[in-house]
Amino acid sequence: MPHTAHKDNAVENDIDTMRAYTPAPVPSPALDPEPWCIRERAADPARAFLHETLFTLGNGYIGMRGTPEEGHGPGRAPGGTLEGTYLNGFHDTETIHYPENAYGLARTNEFMLNVPNAKRVTVIVDGEPFTLETGTVLAYERMLDFRTGVLERRVEWESGTGKRLRIASRRLVCLERKHVAALEVAVTPLNFSGEVRILSDVDAAVTNLQAGDDPRVGSAITGPSLQLAGCEVGASDVLVLQRTRHSGFLLATATDSVLDGAEARVEPLASGHAFAFAARAGITAVLHKFIAYASSRDVDEARVASHARAELAAARAAGFDALVRAQALWLDGFWREADVVIDGDDALQQGVRFNQFHLLQSVGRDGKTNIAAKGVTGEGYEGHYFWDTEIYVFPFFLFSRPEIARALLQYRYDILPQARARARQMAHARGALFPWRTIAGEECSAYYPAGTAQYHINADVAYSIRQYLLATNDFDFIAQYGAEIVLETARIWLGLGSYDRQGRFCINEVTGPDEYTALVNNNYYTNAMARMHMTFAADMADRLRAERPDDHARVVALIGLEQAEIDAMRAASAAMRLPYDEALGIHEQDDSFLSKKRWDFAGTPADKYPLLLHYHPLVIYRHQVCKQADVVLALLLLSNEFSLDDKRRDFDYYEAVTTHDSSLSSCIFSIVAAEVGYRDKAYAYFMETARLDLDNTHANTEYGVHTAAMAGTWLGVAYGFGGMRLDEGGLRFAPTLPDRWNGYRFKVHVRGALLEVAVDAGGADYRLLAGDRLALAHHGRAFELGTGHATIRMENLA
Template sequence: MKCNVKLDPWKIILDHYDEHEVEIAESLFSIGNGCLGQRANFEENYSGRTLRGSYIAGVYYPDKTRVGWWKNGYPEYFAKVLNSTNWIGINVTIDDEILDLAKCTILNYYHELDMKNGVLTRNVKCRLQNDKEIELNAIRFISMAQKEVGAVRYSIKPLNFDGNITFESYLDGNVVNSDSNYDEIFWNRIDEKSYENEGYVMMETKKLPFMVCSYLTSVLTVNSEKVDSKPNVIEKDKFVSDIYSIDVKKGEVAQVEKFVATTSNRYSENTELLKKTKTISNKACEAGFDALLEAHINVWSKTWNTCDITIDGDVAAQQGIRFNIFQLMQTYTGDDSRLNIGPKGFTGEKYGGSTYWDTEAYCIPFYLSTCNNEVARNLLVYRHNQLDKAIENAEKLGFTDGAALYPMVTMNGEECHNEWEITFEEIHRNGAIAYAVDFYERYTGDFQYVVEKGIDVIVGISRFWAQRVNFSKAKNQYVMLGVTGPNEYENNVNNNWYTNKIATWTLKYTLRCLKKIKEEYADYYNTVIERLNFKNEEFEKWNHIVENMYFPYDEELGVFLQQDNFLDKEILPVKDLNKSNLPLNQKWSWDRILRSCYIKQADVLQGIYFFEDEYDMETIKKNFNFYEPITVHESSLSPCVHNILASKIDNADKAYEMYLRTSRLDLDNYNNDSEDGCHITSMAGTWLSIVQGFAGMRVRHNHIEFNPTLPDNWNGYNFKILYRGNNLQVSVTKEGTDISILEGNDTIDVVIKGESYKLVNSNPIKIQ
């Protein structure tokens, strides 16, 4: 079902209460700051369906893989992002009745996520079972300025009675994960203590020594005046609370403010956690809610200054892009190279919160254009730091001599995915990591990174590809057997076109980088060769593979085949399917999906998107027109690629359709799965759909290109990008395209619709 949010350019608004929409809203209204994250659960007790979620970046649990059989090389665990201490909780009792919206009559309901300022608010008027009516107001944010701090301002106003209100402000570490395989509790108690107006809970994960401390400071006011009443103090296993009881008259406002500091031993010694969180929580309380909020909003203002995209004439499209950008920016801030971007970010538990190839294929271009280079560089360093683990992963599968297979899913470099067709066969992920090194170098001009770190990664990946192929005497070419491409609705296929393509490209790219190091960085070359123990015969083998790789192709159709024998399938377009069959992954058996022609995301189009310079327009059109009609887009990563290629071939209607699908995937719940979290990594694809799709931006080694198009129902759009130390603004309207440098003094080579220009600060380019 769909959560029927209102259209607004800067806000996500739900102006009604529907118990069936609560879990979806909890995902959509999630907030975070790169270190902490929180689903939009109600602060007060709620007995309806809910998925509680408070998350701490980098803290996970190696849950035992649950399978009925075992194979060599199989991962021993699946990493779980952990639901951590519930820090937002405030139990409310009104004249002995517990406030529970599932049991109340809702008179008015308003829930708002202000994306411009990163603030979550809720206003509810309701009638309790005792016929007493109240107005509830809640404001929440997780500070972008003080990364350990979350704050809540929560108030109750009696509307038709005088009476007693009790608030219980608490921290609760007795939490569970909804996706645990064996209903396990993942946390051990270390300590807890409750004082008047303060308290803390300290816990440690089982199996791994992650220690986390949350420290709470609470303040009670009536009509904004602080109340000095002493709370009752509760202290029990992994739980602390202060209970405030206050008599209020009709129309008075009783309010609790919570200031919670949370951090882990990833950033402080175990012995320092309590002192650190206490100090931060107390200082936050002293500064006050309004001052903390102002500092938080100021950070968001600076963030939006470099990443905002404006759309004139289409509120649904505008809301969609800002929602996607907002979620990306509050998920990953690039401060810590040990962190990455989970597919659900801080919005849910699905996929384990781990790192996938999504980061390299989709997210790095976004962060390069909207943040300083260090943010994207840290994502590359993350993989470099895990190279040894990638080599170990390959060794478990029988590969040797420094061959590296990066995991499909990971927290620390170890593979932890628990489906064999993904773990063993979806090896294309290796190529995306090499592609990201190339994209970073092209975008920034920072080849020094390749020399110092990147070359190690791409050589390890190339060694894997060289061992993973085998020479077919029947074809007199190299082939790759038993793989799964990005389209996971095909398993264990031979010669997946995309996998063969990205493997061959990686070998060529690695050889090109080694050649450049030898010619232009001679002082480093011998060091690199010695460090990698590189042999001349590897050059020869790689070149031979590049020149003799097999790619399935159909001469009659003029299209690359997704894999061998793809045309044995009955090719029927998705439009001929009864909509009751969709989404296939929720309606059909796996056997039926595998035998059908329907594609989760088109492998071939992914490869053409990455390497479009190698193909003429006719080839791109033929492949797009063949694969798009049989693609069901049940991967969140799919629509953006189709948008970009549709824009490339001037298929405006399809480009716009795919833009709405990627930008509003979660807002409109296209795939009927938003209740367990938003699709964070694919949100970078929404940004790509405008910048690389409609605006046609391409990055070459020495210049940047644009080929702008404008959807028919838009008056215009405007975006900014950071490019080699300059802040560029691109504006596309019905009158033409304007490109200018807002900040920076470089002269930039720009190609617009095939014409070359010099862009300088004082001379914007205007194209009619």
């Protein structure tokens, strides 16, 4: 089925809805507020779909939803579960057909595929397969430990004939081995001896979730996108080869299964093996299953099968227990440098670590992939990457794992050719225009007013490169890749903008971050970020010429850069129109925003939110109403360009007209509220973000987590309560302590140092954990950490 444009005739990125206006979420009392794990103490069918998302395992490449190894029994209601395994960046394509066409509209959609379920293991007693829907569950517990990265489950079950089993399983997706996952299923008869069969196979007949008319929860494609290209069943191993229908990628799914603790008769199946053995009461038989995925998007097509087999053989040779130990060791290193500690609220502590853990599981680390809005946990937004990466997710990795941040920027460099082609389609003779939503670089937004019109994505990418340079001093990256990205994308502003009769540089017919206001002139956020972008591009070109003349010459020759363009960027930046209303003392969201009628919030029933699902886009566009932070986001990103009074007035005005119908909004309002002294509001907005997925407050986490909001939780601690800012003026903090906390701690990598900030009621301790020297400021008081002053106590919090 082709991708039809009508399904996007609503504001994009609309899966995220305001907490106050969504149906009451299904509560999860089984998830106790434990600081280092999530634990499920009962198998509740009403929560299964949600918990499949929460218990997802991933490594930035493989994502394996938390469905049981045995699958679900016949009692599972349709739509009540999603058996999903995903590979970050692995996708098929479909042609977008428009009932009414126009030049330059996006032509091809890219969508993430559900790949074969290789973890399937079925235990059969007296012909009755074990499932949670059949027989009787006598005891149950499932736990995902953030320190080990292992999903564990213990079940005691009684068959229809009264035979009792204990089944204990462990599962992991290897963080060190990109292509590998593994699981262990231990089966212990409790009250009988007799034959037990364990089936270990690959379910290759998978399809994507059908979204129907709702593009937020899946794909419009019908039927399988993977076509069988071959299947080999060996003595204990299986190799399934498939090819995508349109994108042409070859996929290999390989497994190897080993049974210990019993002498088994092994029978080949169509895509697996059956292990039949004489089970004895109290004696445990253990099946280990090793899994590898590889595709021609990752390795040469001729090597896909051999690469999967080699990864599989190496994993089996290491053994399951060794993989578990390596996983825990890898995560120990991560938490040692990235952990955020909240003293005084276990539920919040759980939420913060859960979010960090899922960000780590979802982010691509290979320079060829990014992080999707739903990570690798579900099919919402079809696996597309957005600007969420650069503005929300990137800072978390920049200050916790800078090498991952660099890889995310490398991805943008990797898709520059497609961005250049898109710029030509949009009538720009020079430069590159990054897509609004994409996987492999093509623009996939079928609704251009809320998608393609958001030109600010170019500035968002440039902003992240600027922050990367400030935080790492890695000018090698700038010389090799960053300068080309920043200069090519900055050119777009010269082609897009123009000077008005007053000599002001104006940028017309664009959409800012607020998707309830589309196709406007001089969106404040866009113009302010474009000014930053062009200034940064010009400064970087000058520095490159002075410090790296060979690289400067290479870039100039490669993109045909002229000095006149650099001069034009500086002139446009200096003359940029930044709308401001003198009477109200606020920065106008755009030229027309304040002239529109305010939305009638008092007269809008709660069941009419989110607005985009109940009102035509034009109705929304004609009103003064915001879906999410727009001007308020500029207050954060360009913090030193505004006075505290400016920020307070802007916050007050835009808070009153913002619905927060996007999960990208609350964390930004929390940070700015903390800065302007609105402590209660800062905390309330923060709490809307921190446990959004664990508590399913937007009632849609079953379709995937909200990675931007997860990263927004880290931003809320570091940028919000910690008051952290990094710009050309240096690194500074202005920490405050929420009334409900006893204290908090977080760490940041910056300029070759690892800094710990520990805040309590009396002040803050700044501790240099690694590095020789670091200059910073605390509430405006400058100081330096270094030899002899590795820890400094700063009193008198503001």
